[in-house]
Amino acid sequence: MKYTKRILTISLGLALSSAAISANAIDWWQLGNTKVGPQKTLQEVHQYFKEQFPKMTLAQYALGSYAFNKQAYQQYQEAIQFNPGDLTLSQGKALWNKKFPDGKTYSSCFANGGKGVAAGFPYYDNKTHQVVTSAMRINACRVENHLAPLKYGSSPLIALQTYFGSLSNGMPTDVKVAGPGAVAAFEEGKAYYFMRRGQLNFSCASCHIAYAGKYLRAQIISPLLGQNAHYPTYRSAWGAVNTFQKRFMGCDKKVGAAPQKLQSSEYRDLDYFMTYIDNGVKINVPGYRP
Structure with a gap:
């Protein structure tokens, strides 16, 4: 199933209810415009998070939710000394x-x-x-x-x-999107990221852009920027190391949507989009998450 055409028709409906959007939210759903191209998308996403969290450095985004809480960051530092x-x-x-x-x-x-x-x-x-x-x-x-x-x-x-x-630890992510085929795949991944689905009617962006850095129940939501820099990662919830696409499956299940298969074209395009957005963020594998 392809999502690019559908995303254009629902882009105005991507926002959560007014109760779920913070008062100072910048039009985050506009980042889902599939007509602006990969380079501008990257620039806009990076600029959006810079405006949201002006004191955050690009390197800190590799920490995910740990970057938003000093106590959690201290726990992270202790955990990675003996990362399972x-x-x-x-x-x-x-x-x-x-x-x-x-x-x-x-x-x-x-x-x-x-x-x-x-x-x-x-x-x-x-x-x-x-x-x-x-x-x-x-x-x-x-x-x-x-x-x-x-x-x-x-x-x-x-x-x-x-x-x-x-083998790339310490190096900045440097994914290329060049040529019509690559751009089309990038836009399909972007469309999937912004498409609401499942019983909760959430998109990936609903949490990881609109709610980035905020609490959802007792958990701080990690931002889109930097999410792939530490994968494959160890998660205590899994009790094991697993991949970025495994996390996609978990998120789809949580919103009540049927997950795609590992290495499906949908998840590969999504992976492509999200990792391109990470360009400039340094790799640190395996990561550690709660």
Whole structure:
């Protein structure tokens, strides 16, 4: 299902009820305009959050909700000293360096052995006309070396994605959107992000733009900006490391919508849009979240 055309017809209805919008809210739903293009969208989103939180630096957005509460940030600092996600990271490193039957390793499939490469993922492939994620590229590497692909969402694949992501730690996200196909995929992801759905009639933007930095029940809502910089991440609610798309599934379920499948075109386009918005935010994998 494609969303770009539909988003144009509902853009004026994207706002929450007046009780759910803060008095000083800037027209956040206008950020969902699919006619302005990727570059302007990025500029407008970054400017929106700069106006909302003028004291926040770009680097702080990688902290998500922890950036909005000193006590929570102190707890985060303590937690990452012994991040349980580091176990998954170690498992991923071992798998990454394990030789294939032909003697090669995963590093043979990536430029510079994979170092710094994740900063540009996901990317749009003009040959296959689709967004390619790290999970897809890792599986393609296996096939190229005569091994069966791993199941999306499986522990070995998550571990490999985690290690691959860590090879870009400290580097700013640098996703490219160039050419008609890439722009179309970006706009589909953007449309999905702003489309209200489910029993609660919420969009991703309803929480992570309109309510960013505010409390929803007892939880501070993280902003769109910076959300992918720490994925794959360890979440105590999961008791495990998991991926950005796993989080998409959880959010769709919470608003009463049927989730898409992992690595579906909808979730890959959404991933593409959200990660492009993170451009400039430094990567820190695996992250840690409550």
